[in-house]
Each structure stands twice: as C-alpha cells, then as structure tokens.
Amino acid sequence: MxxxxxxxxxxxxxxxxxxxxxxxxxxxxxxxxxxxxQFENEANFDMHYRTTGPELWRQLAGEIDAFVMSSGTGGTIAGVATFLKQVQPNIRIVLVDPPGSSLYHKVEHGVAYAPQQQERTLRKHRYDTIAEGIGLDRITHNFQLGLDGIDAAIRVSDQEAVDMAHWILTTEGLWIGSSSAMNLVGAIRTALDMPVGSQVITMICDGGQRHATRFWDPTFIEKWGLQWPQQGCIPERIQSIV
Incomplete structure (x- = not known):
C-alpha cells in the first residue's frame, strides 16, 4: 500500500x-x-551488534580503519559502530546523510536539524532527496544507542549518488540502489582524507532492481533537476585518482 x-x-x-x-x-x-x-525495537541494534559487527571484524582480521554508512532505522550503523569501538576505539565511524535529513547536524553539531526544516520553507509533506530508506528528521531509539560512537558525518548530494551508481555499474558490474550509492560516495570521500593504505568499510545494502522506476529512470532523474550521467562519466570527487 x-x-x-x-x-x-x-x-x-x-x-x-x-x-x-x-x-x-x-x-x-x-x-x-x-x-x-524496526525504528524503535532494540532487537534491531542488538542483532547488528552481535552479528554484523563481529562478522566484519573476523573477515577483515581486525584490519579496519573506518566504517562508513547511512542510517535508515539506525540499527546497522549503531550496532556495528558500538561493537567496533569496543574492540578498537581508534576506528573512525562516519555517517552518510542525504539532503533533507537532520542526522548530519545531530552528529556534527548536536542538534537534529536540516536547512529544509526552516519554518518559512517547510512543506507539509517534505521529501528532499531521491534516496530511499535513509535519512530522517528525528532520532530513532536504535540510532541513539550508537550515537556516541559516530565520529563524523558527511552530507552526500543526489547528483553524487547518481554519478556514483553509474560509475560503479560500469567499472564493477554492480547494479546498486540509491542508499548503496550514497554509502560508496561517503566511503570514498572518507578514504581520500585518510592515510594511504587505510581500510575503509561500507555497505552495499540495496540493489538497483528495486529502484528501476525512480533512481534508474532517466525521466525521473531529470524531473528532479539532476543530470543523467553520460557513458564514461567519472564522479567529480574521484576524477583525480582514476
């Protein structure tokens, strides 16, 4: 429905x-x-704290310098961040946030606010990004459980996500959705600000088949005032390293 x-x-x-x-x-x-x-049920956080975090730690033999991802319910980033910080406090945890979400400012400035929430500009039914399933204008219980472990936040634009999704499809053969595209942008931007050889981890959490009529539809993208990437387009942020 x-x-x-x-x-x-x-x-x-x-x-x-x-x-x-x-x-x-x-x-x-x-x-x-x-x-x-799922937004408030603590079992969400607990499952990622007990399984996803330990799985990442085992598979990478403890060689993790940063974990970067967006937040939907908040359970994944909070649970993984809490576990990783316990086993290695120096691991950097970075939130990726889309336009219109207040989580970025909550992490960076301690206030859950986004410019789109200004009283004079607020729409009755606001929707400020093409990304689906991530970003919120409230702090969920699951996100709050891991908030202290999140070190920084990155705001990713819709255009960056579109460009990244097309580039990763061309270079890696991965057909991803909007959340995964934003995660990749955030991970690459984080990696570029860290020492060479750092291990930066993110999540490919949604497939492109679930976004065929929106994120992967050129008509929809252009109606949002965005550019449909040309063949061979390289995201601006990584042009200097590819």
Whole structure:
C-alpha cells in the first residue's frame, strides 16, 4: 500500500499506519499480526551488534580503519559502530546523510536539524532527496544507542549518488540502489582524507532492481533537476585518482 510522505507526528506516516493495521488485524479480525517497530525495537541494534559487527571484524582480521554508512532505522550503523569501538576505539565511524535529513547536524553539531526544516520553507509533506530508506528528521531509539560512537558525518548530494551508481555499474558490474550509492560516495570521500593504505568499510545494502522506476529512470532523474550521467562519466570527487 502506498502512503503519502509525512512527518512521524502525522497519523498517516507509514510507521503509524503499519502499527494501526497490525492492531486492527489482531484485535478486530483475530489475525496473528505483529508490528515489528524496526525504528524503535532494540532487537534491531542488538542483532547488528552481535552479528554484523563481529562478522566484519573476523573477515577483515581486525584490519579496519573506518566504517562508513547511512542510517535508515539506525540499527546497522549503531550496532556495528558500538561493537567496533569496543574492540578498537581508534576506528573512525562516519555517517552518510542525504539532503533533507537532520542526522548530519545531530552528529556534527548536536542538534537534529536540516536547512529544509526552516519554518518559512517547510512543506507539509517534505521529501528532499531521491534516496530511499535513509535519512530522517528525528532520532530513532536504535540510532541513539550508537550515537556516541559516530565520529563524523558527511552530507552526500543526489547528483553524487547518481554519478556514483553509474560509475560503479560500469567499472564493477554492480547494479546498486540509491542508499548503496550514497554509502560508496561517503566511503570514498572518507578514504581520500585518510592515510594511504587505510581500510575503509561500507555497505552495499540495496540493489538497483528495486529502484528501476525512480533512481534508474532517466525521466525521473531529470524531473528532479539532476543530470543523467553520460557513458564514461567519472564522479567529480574521484576524477583525480582514476
């Protein structure tokens, strides 16, 4: 079911509608429905703390200098960051954030705010980025659990994500979605600011097949005022190293 983009305080926000549908199915129709509450349910953080973080540490034999990724529910970056900081406090944890999200300023300045939230410019149903599933205008419980372990944040533009997705498809054969593209931009920007030979880790968390009608549709991209990359396009940030 499609729902309008809305604030979490709006009863028509998808989280609130999901909770309502679950309660209705269970209480009125006796359907064994469960509302997972993935943004606030601490099991989300705990699973990544107990499994994803240790898996990365084992596979890379403890040779990790930075972990970089965006935040949706917040469970992955918070859980992984908490584990990695415990085994190696010097590991750098960097949040990647899209336009319109307030998480960047929460990490960098301690205030959950984005310029798009200015009173005179705020839209009733705001949607400021083509990236789906990442960035929020609130701090979830899962994100809060790992907030102290996040060292820095990087704001990634929609155009950077589009360019990166096309470049990685051409060079690596990986058809990725918008979240993964932003993660890669953030990882490369982080790596370029670190000593040569540093191990920087990120997540390829969504496939392009789930974004075929939006992120991978040239008409949609151009309607957003973005440029559809030409064949052989190299993202501006990495032109000097390829």
């Amino acid at each position: 499609q729902v309008p983009t809305a604030s979490i305080s709006n009863p028509y926000h998808y989280v609130n509608l999901a909770r309502k549908a679950s309660n209705l199915a269970r209480d009125k129709y006796n359907v064994p429905a469960v509302f997972m509450d």
